Amino acid sequence: MGRYYESKDFGLIESVRWFVDQGLVKIYCPDSIDASSWYNRRIPAADRAYNHSCYDKVLLHEVVERALQETGHDRVVAAGCSFGGYHAANFAFRHPERVSYLFSLSGTFDIGDRVDGRHDDDNIYYNNPVSYMPDNQHADLWRMGIILGVAEHDITRTQNEEMSALLNGKQIQHWLDVRPNAVHDWPVWREMLPHYLSLLPTS
Numbered sequence: 001m002g003r004y005y006e007s008k009d010f011g012l013i014e015s016v017r018w019f020v021d022q023g024l025v026k027i028y029c030p031d032s033i034d035a036s037s038w039y040n041r042r043i044p045a046a047d048r049a050y051n052h053s054c055y056d057k058v059l060l061h062e063v064v065e066r067a068l069q070e071t072g073h074d075r076v077v078a079a080g081c082s083f084g085g086y087h088a089a090n091f092a093f094r095h096p097e098r099v100s101y102l103f104s105l106s107g108t109f110d111i112g113d114r115v116d117g118r119h120d121d122d123n124i125y126y127n128n129p130v131s132y133m134p135d136n137q138h139a140d141l142w143r144m145g146i147i148l149g150v151a152e153h154d155i156t157r158t159q160n161e162e163m164s165a166l167l168n169g170k171q172i173q174h175w176l177d178v179r180p181n182a183v184h185d186w187p188v189w190r191e192m193l194p195h196y197l198s199l200l201p202t203s
Contacts, residue, residue, distance in 0.1 A: 001039050002084050004031040012081070015190040019197050026071055030063045034083065038114040045115035049123035056127070059091060064098055077200070079103035081189045082156075086111070086129075089163075093129050096140035103196045105149045105189045106156045109133075109163045133166055145199075146174035149192040151182035 007013050007029050019025045037051040067076050078099050080088035085107020092102040109129040118124055125131050146167065150160040157178070164176040182188040 001034040002032055002082070004029045007081075010186045011190055012186065012193060016194050016197055019194070024200075024202060025077075025197060026067070028063060028067055030059060032084070032087070038083075038111060045118045045124065046121045049115060049121055049127055052127055053123045056091065056094065060095055060098065064095075068098075073100075075100035077101040077103065079105065079193065079196075080107065081105040081186070082184065083108060085156075090127055090129055092144065092146075093133055093136060093141070094126065096138050096144055099140075099144060101145040101147075101196075101200065103147050103149065103193065104160075105192050106151060106154050106184050107148070107160070108156050109159050129163065130166070133163075133170075141170075141172055144172075146172065147177055147196050148174060149177045149179065149189075149196070151184055151188045152178055152180045153182065154184045156184060 013020075013027065013029075016025070016027070020027060033051060033055050037048045037055065040048055040051075043051075064076055068074060075098055078088040078092040078101070080086070080103075082105070085104035086109065089102060089104045089107050089109060092099040111124075111128050112119070115121075115124050115128075119128070119131060148160045148164055150157050154160070160176060160178075164174065167174050177192070179188050179192065182191075
């Protein structure tokens with residue numbers, strides 16, 4: 001249930017200040033609605049998924065469209081930490097025509113535990129990367145730069161290794177970056193993000 005201000009409060013934005021100050025990147029931190037969607041156990045799983053699908057439309061048609069207009073680019077970088085890594089990956093995999101690079105930092109890719117194990121609803125299926133990615137044949141997936149960053153002692157390491165295997169099976173180029181002697185927390189993410197940004201082309 002991360003909020004839009006946490007990346008700033010926990011120093012993630014500061015860790016990439018140089019890239020912002022140099023005019024190389026512009027960062028957008030949209031708020032989440034996790035408390036009304038995937039984490040809301042008070043409503044049925046289908047309603048959680050529907051709420052997220054509405055949120056996805058806001059990201060695509062309002063946040064991303066604004067970013068493209070303001071920067072003059074035709075695609076964006078999607079990045080996030082922990083469950084934000086899920087959001088980044090799910091958005092990128094659903095809309096690869098709008099995403100040039102994906103940086104998932106300790107992300108998760110299976111929302112089964114968020115929907116009580118249900119998979120019989122289209123909004124659930126098409127927001128669960130481990131479900132829809134095996135059959136996802138969108139051509140732009142093969143031109144996306146994908147980094148799955150995870151710590152050696154990360155609670156999400158297994159899911160990252162499984163997603164890496166899935167991408168390998170589809171011959172989608174990516175980098176599974178396992179950071180040694182690290183855990184699922186902000187310090188490793190503050191190391192990952194500036195490193196990943198440094199790999200972007202400057203033109």
